[in-house]
Amino acid sequence: MASKGCRLTIVPRDLESQLAFFEGKVDHTEKAGQRPGGTPQSNATLERRLPDGRWERIWSRALVNDVAPVDALVSDGMDYVVTFDNWHSIGYGDDAIVIYDIANGGVRTFSVEKLLGTDYFAALPHSVSSVQWRGDKRIEGGQLVIDVVVPDESRSMGHENHVKLAIDLASGKTTERSPGAWRGARTFAERVNAASRAAEQANRAERGAPLPGPASHDVLGWHSYLREAFWRVDPDWIEGSPATTVLLARRAPNYRDSVKWIGKHLEESGGGPEMFAGVDEADLMGVLTKVTARLRPGALHGKQVYIAASQAVHARLTALFAPSRATLVLLDPARPIPQRPERLPRADGSLPTPFDFRKSEDSP
Structure with a gap:
């Protein structure tokens, strides 16, 4: 004024x-x-x-x-x-x-x-x-x-x-x-744009490449891995919305909270898929053993539960979740996951998202 x-x-x-x-x-x-x-x-x-x-x-x-x-x-x-x-x-x-x-x-x-x-x-x-x-x-x-x-x-x-x-x-x-x-x-401005172009190129390369597991202690990396794995392997990847939970290292200040998160997501689970990983696989197995022991038979019937863990513990995980009747999907971080064709980078360099494939309410 x-x-x-x-x-x-x-x-x-x-x-x-x-x-x-x-x-x-x-x-x-x-x-x-x-x-x-x-x-x-x-x-x-x-x-x-x-x-x-x-x-x-x-x-x-x-x-x-x-x-x-x-x-x-x-x-x-x-x-x-x-x-x-x-x-x-x-x-x-x-x-x-x-x-x-x-x-x-x-x-x-x-x-x-x-x-x-x-x-x-x-x-x-x-x-x-x-x-x-x-x-x-x-x-x-x-x-x-x-x-x-x-x-x-x-x-x-x-x-x-x-x-x-x-x-x-x-x-x-x-x-x-x-x-x-x-x-x-x-x-x-030129530097910012150059950095953006490099990041976009890296994103396109990552999108097209098989998905490897992250470094063991990279918590954010585990969350990203779980989400991307869901989009690559789940039949309902277009509409699905998974929750990702990562068990932290024992020395982390909020380690006990992460233990509670796993229990909460399995014992009070909503309708969507639940995905779990841990920075220490042995610790993750211990927590899952305790949580599944508390579940009543059939408690997870029809519920999708993804767990990222090595092939060596897959049989044990299957046995742990069998009484709950969960639909268990086991991811081996040592085995890279290929990209589904629909999510590969387009010819113009753009990256498809699930929203691109969702039907609007007006669609027949």
Whole structure:
């Protein structure tokens, strides 16, 4: 905003709910999520305070944004209003920056991707729906000045390093302040994109290759192995959603919790598949022996239970789970699991996900 002498009020387009909006976007519905009879378009009103304390409207109009902008500024002379970003999609769209010329009625829109360049934009930190592209913003002497985020290889949100981009309010001309700093920022962006390309290439190679077992003490590796194994071998891999539990090393601070997790997942199991592994196989076998001894006969009838363990203990595991009537699937980490054809990398390099194969409610 500008001084205390003005007031800008923005009214969003009226939605039934966030869920209705997102569902409408998926279905490519015009005016996604619109509430029947509600405000059909976002709008803004600019007022100035009169000497007697009353507010006088000096400008009002419908805004370019679909639902509403996220932030706004008013120039000191109250001759320009600038809005930033779109609700729930920061950084995206041709109207990520909009400059409204109050005196002349003009409107200028800017795409962040076009302003910064596709490569720079791709290197910025991304969440599911937004791009963290800016820090502070202000109007200085007829120019909009924005602190633009400098990418780094962590790609994490909450950056502190910025370069300054200026946009002339009257002409729309852009200027990168401190060209040396911008050259450095673009160098960082190149490094981030190179690292991303290398990671994507590695992911494609891993997706197509047989799946080996992880290092014995790599807890996160065991969780990843179990999930990926499920997608490779389970007949219901498209719709299934397994729970993965890894027994930690005895020296781990939350080792006892991991023992309880195994018991809880077997004794209070829900409907989905359960998957188990341990950083120490002998310890895992000991825990499973105790837990299965507590199960009543037939307690796991129809329940899928995956266990990652060496071939040497498979017969023992089969005997342990036989009374419970679990549907036991044994994974030998020493035997790499081939990829199913449907999940191999596509010709364009993209990686299929289970969501790509799920039928929508409208499908016949």
